[in-house]
Amino acid sequence: MTIIPRIKAFVAEFHIMKRACALVRELSPGYLEFNLIKSLLDATVPFIAIYVAALIIDELVGDKNLNVLLVYVTLSVGGTAFFTIITLFLTKKIDVLNAMFIIRIKKYLNDKKYSMDYAMHENPKYTELHAKIVEVMFLTNGGMSSVTKLLSDICHHLISLTIATGILIVSSLDTSTVDGSFSWVSILFFILTLAVIVISVFFSARNSKIVGEKEYNLTQNSSTNKYLDYYHYHYMEDDQAGKDIHLFNQRKLIIGEVLSKGRLPWMKVLNGRYSLHQKYFGMNVLISTFVGGYAYIYVGLRALAGHITLGSVIKSYASITILIFNINELFIALSQVKSNNRYLRSFFEFIDATSEQQSDKQLRIKNCETWEVVFHNVSFRYPNSDDYVIKNVSMKITSNRRVAIVGMNGSGKTTVIKLLCGLYQPDEGCITLNGKDIRDYDNEEYLKLFNVVFQDFQLLSLPIGENIAASRDYDDDKVWKSLEVAGIDDYVRGLPHKLKQPIYKYVHAYGINLSGGEEQKMAIARAHYKNAPFVILDEPTAALDPVAEFDIYNRFNEMIDNKAAVFISHRLSSCKFCDTIYVFDHGVLIQKGCHEKLCKDTAGKYYELWNAQAQYYS
Numbered sequence: 001m002t003i004i005p006r007i008k009a010f011v012a013e014f015h016i017m018k019r020a021c022a023l024v025r026e027l028s029p030g031y032l033e034f035n036l037i038k039s040l041l042d043a044t045v046p047f048i049a050i051y052v053a054a055l056i057i058d059e060l061v062g063d064k065n066l067n068v069l070l071v072y073v074t075l076s077v078g079g080t081a082f083f084t085i086i087t088l089f090l091t092k093k094i095d096v097l098n099a100m101f102i103i104r105i106k107k108y109l110n111d112k113k114y115s116m117d118y119a120m121h122e123n124p125k126y127t128e129l130h131a132k133i134v135e136v137m138f139l140t141n142g143g144m145s146s147v148t149k150l151l152s153d154i155c156h157h158l159i160s161l162t163i164a165t166g167i168l169i170v171s172s173l174d175t176s177t178v179d180g181s182f183s184w185v186s187i188l189f190f191i192l193t194l195a196v197i198v199i200s201v202f203f204s205a206r207n208s209k210i211v212g213e214k215e216y217n218l219t220q221n222s223s224t225n226k227y228l229d230y231y232h233y234h235y236m237e238d239d240q241a242g243k244d245i246h247l248f249n250q251r252k253l254i255i256g257e258v259l260s261k262g263r264l265p266w267m268k269v270l271n272g273r274y275s276l277h278q279k280y281f282g283m284n285v286l287i288s289t290f291v292g293g294y295a296y297i298y299v300g301l302r303a304l305a306g307h308i309t310l311g312s313v314i315k316s317y318a319s320i321t322i323l324i325f326n327i328n329e330l331f332i333a334l335s336q337v338k339s340n341n342r343y344l345r346s347f348f349e350f351i352d353a354t355s356e357q358q359s360d361k362q363l364r365i366k367n368c369e370t371w372e373v374v375f376h377n378v379s380f381r382y383p384n385s386d387d388y389v390i391k392n393v394s395m396k397i398t399s400n401r402r403v404a405i406v407g408m409n410g411s412g413k414t415t416v417i418k419l420l421c422g423l424y425q426p427d428e429g430c431i432t433l434n435g436k437d438i439r440d441y442d443n444e445e446y447l448k449l450f451n452v453v454f455q456d457f458q459l460l461s462l463p464i465g466e467n468i469a470a471s472r473d474y475d476d477d478k479v480w481k482s483l484e485v486a487g488i489d490d491y492v493r494g495l496p497h498k499l500k501q502p503i504y505k506y507v508h509a510y511g512i513n514l515s516g517g518e519e520q521k522m523a524i525a526r527a528h529y530k531n532a533p534f535v536i537l538d539e540p541t542a543a544l545d546p547v548a549e550f551d552i553y554n555r556f557n558e559m560i561d562n563k564a565a566v567f568i569s570h571r572l573s574s575c576k577f578c579d580t581i582y583v584f585d586h587g588v589l590i591q592k593g594c595h596e597k598l599c600k601d602t603a604g605k606y607y608e609l610w611n612a613q614a615q616y617y618s
């Protein structure tokens with residue numbers, strides 16, 4: 001690479017680090033600054049100690065003045081105590097700020113994740129990116145987690161080598177001997193010292209660069225931590241998985257999986273790193289040893305020739321070794337910055353990902369009496385997939401009408417709901433709300449129109465009232481009404497803390513565990529509380545016993561009122577009462593009409609499904 005592209009590349013790396021530092025400062029004010037102050041102390045204190053030691057030795061060898069010696073010793077002991085206390089204070093402060101940084105960066109990432117469009121959120125490109133960021137940051141302490149340390153290390157090494165260079169230049173250029181005569185030998189040694197340092201710098205830089213590249217490739221080619229992370233920290237930690245782990249003896253399978261795809265390849269990566277460090281940093285150590293030997297000869301000869309005092313011997317020797325050590329470490333840190341910046345690029349790619357659905361949406365949603373959503377020849381395929389899962393679908397959902405969507409597993413029912421709610425956008429055709437393309441509406445406002453109970457709904461480990469209202473503030477009467485509609489009010493009245501009773505034990509030890517049916521009733525109550533103009537129930541009664549199912553279907557009328565309702569259910573008997581039934585097959589809308597009309601078409605899919613189910617109940 002010629003010089004201009006090199007400079008450009010350096011500036012680009014600098015800008016990424018600068019942006020990362022700004023984020024660290026925003027998330028944990030003072031964290032970076034305290035680390036930098038500590039680096040400054042860590043770098044300067046050894047020199048002060050060496051300087052005072054040199055003064056003491058020169059005094060011992062020279063004038064032997066007890067008062068002066070006392071001052072030096074007091075300086076040395078007092079200084080050490082003072083800096084130790086400051087370092088202790090800084091370390092504690094940094095620990096606290098580090099903990100704050102970790103908590104806030106997790107929140108920052110989650111905020112970003114959940115402010116993305118749902119389509120982006122589910123897009124494998126972004127899920128992969130997010131997984132990699134989390135893996136690097138929280139399992140290997142890289143990416144944003146290592147920005148502060150790297151910057152502090154660089155500052156430490158730069159300060160150390162600046163001071164060491166200063167001391168060396170001053171002592172080497174002091175070409176006058178102790179007795180005042182001039183020596184050309186000193187000049188020669190100074191040039192030789194420079195040459196030794198330049199050679200050492202060259203090898204350190206080269207080796208660090210090689211290690212940086214190879215190390216990045218090693219970790220990049222392995223996604224092993226994902227296995228460790230998923231199985232150890234998610235699946236095995238999830239109480240819900242407990243039954244399956246026990247009953248299907250999954251432990252053995254998981255241990256095998258973790259071992260073969262996680263731990264063993266990860267050990268390979270670690271061993272690879274170890275070999276790299278051994279080989280290349282071993283070379284650096286050899287060079288340092290050589291330079292150390294040279295420093296002994298150089299300083300020793302100057303002392304023997306009477307060019308420098310015994311105190312200067314200590315200062316010069318320490319300066320050369322500190323200089324070489326810090327040059328090595330500086331290049332290692334710089335190569336780490338370069339590798340780490342690749343992770344930072346991924347991090348910022350994720351943070352900068354812009355929501356397509358949120359862009360230039362001006363249209364506000366006005367309250368109105370009746371609502372109508374129409375699918376116009378809609379086709380759709382999931383991101384990164386070639387196959388259409390919804391093909392040329394046209395259908396209508398309006399206020400005061402009940403609609404059912406039926407079909408075999410995988411026929412596209414849930415996908416239709418995701419499209420209806422604006423979680424995904426059609427690839428072909430369009431969906432309109434009251435005549436206007438839903439893409440033109442503000443996405444957040446549009447989402448508020450829908451009350452959905454998905455099959456895989458999630459309740460929170462929070463009090464029941466907060467779960468139902470999806471808020472910390474709620475209207476008690478409204479919550480009780482929603483619980484009554486869902487048929488679970490009596491159960492909640494019997495609980496010790498009523499609406500304040502937490503669900504699950506993840507957060508509260510006195511939280512309660514709910515049965516599948518009770519959870520489903522809670523989800524229905526939550527949907528009722530939201531009171532939106534569209535009610536969508538995806539298998540809303542799958543976990544309910546027949547009595548509860550019958551009971552809740554009777555109450556749905558109250559819940560739905562004059563709203564638009566969409567039911568998805570494999571129990572066709574529960575769809576019978578709908579005004580229109582849409583029948584899907586492999587993503588195609590193949591039939592529509594009321595139950596009676598569809599049953600008359602004896603060659604149709606609906607008749608086949610209805611009869612197949614009726615057989616089991618006859």
Ligand SMILES: Nc1ncnc2c1ncn2[C@@H]1O[C@H](COP(=O)(O)OP(=O)(O)OP(=O)(O)O)[C@@H](O)[C@H]1O
Nearest residue numbers: 122382385389407408409410411412413414415416
């Ligand atoms: N996030 C996704 N990414 C890629 N493909 C998906 C995704 N979600 C669903 N699919 C695929 O889309 C097709 C339709 O799925 P969908 O969940 O809409 O079917 P369904 O009719 O609701 O099924 P079921 O009755 O089993 O709930 C399936 O083949 C499924 O594999």
